[in-house]
Amino acid sequence: MSPRGPGIALAGVGLSLGGTKVLADVSLAVRPGSIHAIVGPNGGGKSSLLRCLLGQMPHRGRIVLDWPGEAGRIAYVPQALQFDTGLPMTVRDFLATLSGERPAFLRPRPATLARIEAQLEHMGLAGKADRRMGALSGGERQRVLLAQALDPAPDLLILDEPMAALDEAGARMIEAVLQELRAQGVTVLWVEHDLAAVRRLADRVTALNRGVVFEGEARSVLTPERVLDLLSHRAAA
Amino acid sequence: MFDDFLIRAALAGIGVALAAGPLGAFVVWRRMAYFGDATSHAAILGVALALASDLPVGLGTLAVALLMALTVSSLAARGWAMDTTLGVLAHSALAFGLVAVSFVPGVRTDLSAYLFGDILAVSAADLVFIWGGAALVVALLIWRWSALLTSTLNEDLAHASGLDPDRERLILTLALALTVAVALKVVGALLIAAMLIIPAAAARGLARTPESMAVLAALIGGAATLGGLQLSLLYDTPAGPSIVAAAALAFAASATLGKLRRT
Numbered sequence: 010m011s012p013r014g015p016g017i018a019l020a021g022v023g024l025s026l027g028g029t030k031v032l033a034d035v036s037l038a039v040r041p042g043s044i045h046a047i048v049g050p051n052g053g054g055k056s057s058l059l060r061c062l063l064g065q066m067p068h069r070g071r072i073v074l075d076w077p078g079e080a081g082r083i084a085y086v087p088q089a090l091q092f093d094t095g096l097p098m099t100v101r102d103f104l105a106t107l108s109g110e111r112p113a114f115l116r117p118r119p120a121t122l123a124r125i126e127a128q129l130e131h132m133g134l135a136g137k138a139d140r141r142m143g144a145l146s147g148g149e150r151q152r153v154l155l156a157q158a159l160d161p162a163p164d165l166l167i168l169d170e171p172m173a174a175l176d177e178a179g180a181r182m183i184e185a186v187l188q189e190l191r192a193q194g195v196t197v198l199w200v201e202h203d204l205a206a207v208r209r210l211a212d213r214v215t216a217l218n219r220g221v222v223f224e225g226e227a228r229s230v231l232t233p234e235r236v237l238d239l240l241s242h243r244a245a246a
Numbered sequence: 247m248f249d250d251f252l253i254r255a256a257l258a259g260i261g262v263a264l265a266a267g268p269l270g271a272f273v274v275w276r277r278m279a280y281f282g283d284a285t286s287h288a289a290i291l292g293v294a295l296a297l298a299s300d301l302p303v304g305l306g307t308l309a310v311a312l313l314m315a316l317t318v319s320s321l322a323a324r325g326w327a328m329d330t331t332l333g334v335l336a337h338s339a340l341a342f343g344l345v346a347v348s349f350v351p352g353v354r355t356d357l358s359a360y361l362f363g364d365i366l367a368v369s370a371a372d373l374v375f376i377w378g379g380a381a382l383v384v385a386l387l388i389w390r391w392s393a394l395l396t397s398t399l400n401e402d403l404a405h406a407s408g409l410d411p412d413r414e415r416l417i418l419t420l421a422l423a424l425t426v427a428v429a430l431k432v433v434g435a436l437l438i439a440a441m442l443i444i445p446a447a448a449a450r451g452l453a454r455t456p457e458s459m460a461v462l463a464a465l466i467g468g469a470a471t472l473g474g475l476q477l478s479l480l481y482d483t484p485a486g487p488s489i490v491a492a493a494a495l496a497f498a499a500s501a502t503l504g505k506l507r508r509t
Contacts, residue, residue, distance in 0.1 A: 027326060063405050085406035092398050093275045097453040106395050109407060157403075167406070 012042025012077060014164045014196025017062070021070035024057055031057045032068070033220045039213075041077060042194040044187055046201050046211035046227060050240050053218040055200040056088065056169055062198070063167065074165070081164025086154045088169040094143030100153055101125055101138040107157045128156040133182060147174030155186065166190060168199045172206060184210060204231055251366055255475055258368040259489060261376040262429045262441060263467025265383035268460035269421050270446035270467075272387075275398050275456075276418075279443050280329060281318060284336030286426045286438035288314035290343030293360045293430070297350045303360075304375050304427050312423035314339060319419060340435070363434035363486030365475075372431055379428035383421045387460075390417050395456060432471075433486040440490040441467060448497040451504035466496050 017039035024032040032054045039045040047055050061068040063085060074080070098106075104125045105117040117125075129138055132152040137145070145153065151174045158166060172180045180203075187210050190197055201207050207214055211227035216239050223235060273282050289307045296306025318335060322328045347357060359367070368376070387394065394414050397404040401411035422442075429438045445467035446459070453459035473496075474489030 027324060060402060063402050065402050065405050065411070083406050085403055087400050087402050090400050091276075092400075093277055095450050096275050096398075096456065097450065097459050098456055099454075102455060103399070106392060106399070107403065107407060109392065109396075 012040075012194040012196065013081065014042050014194060015077070015081070016041040016075040017045075017165075017196070017198065018073045018075065019058075019062075019070065020073075022058070022061055022072060023069035024054070024061060024066055026057075030219060032061070035070070035217070035221055037215050037221060037224060039196060039198055041075070041196055042191070043212040044191055044197040044199060044210055046199045046207040046214040047217055048201060048204060048207060048214055048231075048239070049217040049222070055217055058217065059085075059167055059169055059198070059200060076164075082161055083165045083167065084158035084163035085167045086151075086158045086169060086171050088173065090142070090150065090154075096143060098142050099139050100129065100134070100142060100145070103142050103153065104128065104157055108160075124160060128160050129153075131159075132156045133178070148176055148179050151175055152179060152182070155183070159186070162193075162195075163190075164195060166195055166197045168197065168201075170200055170202060172201065172203050180206065204236060207231065251368075252475065252479075254368045254370070254373055255365045255485065256472060257373055258365055258376050258432050259471025259475065260468045261373070261380040262425070262432045263445065263471055264464050265380035265421075265425045266429060266438075266441045267445050267449070267462075267464030267467045268387050269383060269418075269425055270442035270444075271449070271456065271460045271463050272394060272398060272418055273422075273442050274446045274450065279439065280332045280336075281315070282422060282442045283439040284318060284332040284339075285311045285315045285422050286429075286435050287336040288339035288343070289426050289430055289435045289438070290360060291339045291346065292343070292427075293435075294343045294346035294350065298346065303430070304379075307430050308423055308427040310339070311426040312420065315419040315423055316416075319415060359434070360430065361434045361436050362484060363430070363432050363437065365432045365485045365489070366478075368431060376428045376432070379424050383424050383428075386417055386421050390414060391457075394418060433489060437486055437490045440493065444490065444493040444497050445470060448493065448500040451500045466500075467493065470496055 020036050022032055022035040035058065047058065049055050057066060060066045062072055105121055108121055126138060129135055132155060134149065134152055137149065142150065151171060155171060171183050175183065184206065187197060199211065207227055208231055213225065214227040214230060215224040216222040218239060222239055223230060273279060288310050292307035292310030293303055295310065296303045314335060318331055321331050393409050394417065396407060396409055397411040397414040404411045425442070426438050429441055433441050446463040448466050449459045449462035453462050470493035471489050473492035475485060477483060477492060478485040478488040
């Protein structure tokens with residue numbers, strides 16, 4: 010199947026925040042329709058790189074999305090939500106708000122509501138539509154975030170440590186979703202700490218610690234020595 | 247029969263509550279309480295500059311509050327620690343404002359009106375300014391409701407959904423500066439943040455949706471205005487602080503009710 014997701018090219022991307030160099034001269038290429046993982050230590054700039062890609066950080070260098078045809082849908086699963094957990098918002102309201110079909114102060118259309126129920130069922134969250142977002146466990150919230158990203162179907166999916174709060178069943182579900190997306194030709198850019206999952210699922214991997222430390226085929230490049238070097242900061246840029 | 251000045255005071259307070267309630271809901275959801283405080287403290291500097299340059303006080307307040315909010319947002323975006331930046335700017339603006347006011351002849355005796363409000367001296371022209379400003383804030387919030395809510399949930403997520411979170415933050419900042427300008431005469435610079443935060447916090451435990459929380463916050467703010475004015479009449483207490491005290495009682499009642507519901 011020909012890829013429907015874009016290729017991504019980053020050239021000389023740099024970012025400084027408050028005098029601290031967060032990213033320095035990052036260049037990498039993501040192939041269209043592939044699963045590309047970004048790994049590295051905490052504070053290595055992985056999430057910042059995603060935020061640059063989303064246009065949320067004023068960075069140096071160039072980031073180009075090369076779509077096969079017309080630009081498609083970019084979906085994003087953040088690591089966490091920032092709002093006050095007391096916000097009186099149910100899971101259904103949350104998904105309806107993000108679907109963009111909810112005019113101010115009006116209930117969503119019946120078709121939207123039916124789609125939300127189906128999304129939740131697909132993510133193993135049937136019956137949770139009336140729960141408050143703030144009352145969900147970390148894993149449940151992560152599944153809701155994934156649900157919003159998958160409908161409408163994305164062409165580029167950006168994931169920021171989606172497995173961090175998930176139990177084993179949740180992690181298996183993410184793996185199934187990633188394989189499904191690869192079969193559909195969706196490009197996936199995936200920041201992840203679980204290196205075993207990266208070896209199993211990613212096509213290519215880039216190790217990041219402010220700069221690119223190494224990159225290559227996920228199955229072969231993540232050797233124990235390289236991983237130890239990366240995570241013990243010996244390879245700091 | 248109520249006196250005219252009391253009716254004007256009640257109308258002014260309700261006007262402020264209509265804007266501050268829904269806006270306060272966003273302040274609470276986005277954890278911007280200290281941001282609201284800083285913007286309102288800066289209003290005193292606006293008062294001083296307006297009095298020194300013979301401009302309308304509302305305009306001076308609006309300009310300085312907006313400048314303060316934009317400065318804080320821009321410094322935070324550059325990686326400055328938000329709480330320290332707010333602490334430095336808020337108190338500096340208040341201090342510089344108080345110093346500057348002391349240089350303006352004939353103003354020193356009226357300073358408490360700007361610090362704690364003078365709702366009983368609201369004129370018909372003030373009412374037009376307050377209701378005009380409040381209507382603008384409410385219109386802004388209704389117009390941008392879905393986008394503001396999505397940006398509040400997660401700015402990156404909002405950006406991926408095709409929204410511009412920076413623009414939504416700017417709209418919220420503008421609404422905040424407008425609310426500070428219209429609320430100055432009602433509760434004063436030191437207590438404006440209370441009218442933003444307390445009614446919204448009281449509504450949070452009772453509401454089932456974001457929209458109902460915004461409406462409830464406005465209603466609680468309006469009720470606190472009427473209750474505070476009544477308190478002020480009965481016990482000859484200062485009106486602005488009495489309104490905030492009434493809002494605080496509403497918060498305590500809501501928190502107790504919420505606790506009883508859970509047990």
